[in-house]
Amino acid sequence: MRVPDLDPTGEHHGGLPTHPWRYDPSPDLLTRRQLRAAGLRPGGQEPAAQVGYLYRRSLALPVRPMTEARWRSHHRMMLARRTCALCRTVTECCIPTSLGCCLPCADGLALAELEELLALARAVPA
Numbered sequence: 001m002r003v004p005d006l007d008p009t010g011e012h013h014g015g016l017p018t019h020p021w022r023y024d025p026s027p028d029l030l031t032r033r034q035l036r037a038a039g040l041r042p043g044g045q046e047p048a049a050q051v052g053y054l055y056r057r058s059l060a061l062p063v064r065p066m067t068e069a070r071w072r073s074h075h076r077m078m079l080a081r082r083t084c085a086l087c088r089t090v091t092e093c094c095i096p097t098s099l100g101c102c103l104p105c106a107d108g109l110a111l112a113e114l115e116e117l118l119a120l121a122r123a124v125p126a
């Protein structure tokens with residue numbers, strides 16, 4: 001998307017109304033993050049406009065409560081994001097997605113070597 005885009009009818013964006021950054025077209029149009037801050041989720045609706053995607057507050061649904069199973073799933077996902085694919089060390093912070101491994105493993109490796117090692121690591125189950 002070009003930056004100062006004002007296309008309120010969506011004529012140039014496949015029918016999706018498009019607004020420039022920091023333009024506030026309607027109090028009913030919120031980003032996913034703004035919906036979340038209001039305790040809401042998109043609830044299956046398609047984006048109604050874009051700065052990024054904006055969703056209609058009037059069609060949004062309440063956030064689903066966290067169950068034990070959802071927490072377990074969340075913790076497994078976060079553990080995977082903190083586990084180095086190469087040395088299997090669990091770090092305090094998430095592994096940079098740009099590297100795919102912890103900093104000590106990436107240190108001194110060329111990008112091609114790193115990608116080769118990561119491909120090998122992915123081929124072997126954890």
Ligand SMILES: [Zn+2]
Binds near residue numbers: 086105
């Ligand atoms: Zn590592």
